[in-house]
């Protein structure tokens with residue numbers, strides 16, 4: 069998807085502050101953090117959101133769930149974290165490439181919308 073912001077970040081065409089990468093996934097700091105730790109975890113493959121998934125996307129999306137806690141731990145979030153997937157305009161999704169917000173220390177969050 070040449071027109072997708074997060075595909076461009078994965079490709080390195082737009083800079084990002086990477087915190088994790090493997091063959092299938094990429095995680096980077098949100099450009100406007102809403103909490104002391106705010107990282108976005110995405111599959112490298114362009115999947116729009118949970119409503120636009122097909123069966124072939126299931127393993128990649130499920131893997132996001134298992135990779136999120138290890139990324140959170142690596143970010144020092146020993147007390148826990150919040151995982152958010154905004155889905156579609158009604159869910160507040162602004163970037164149409166599926167992403168999980170990993171939010172840490174939400175008691176100090178600057179936005180309560182999550």
Ligand code: 5GP
Pocket residue numbers: 073082084085096097098099100101108153154160161162163164
């Ligand atoms: P959404 O509202 O789609 O769930 O979340 C999109 C997130 O992407 C927002 O929290 C926003 O701050 C973040 N974001 C938007 N543009 C960029 C960018 O160019 N770089 C990074 N790192 N984050 C971005």
Ligand code: ZN
Pocket residue numbers: 069072073074075076113114115164165
């Ligand atoms: Zn994309």
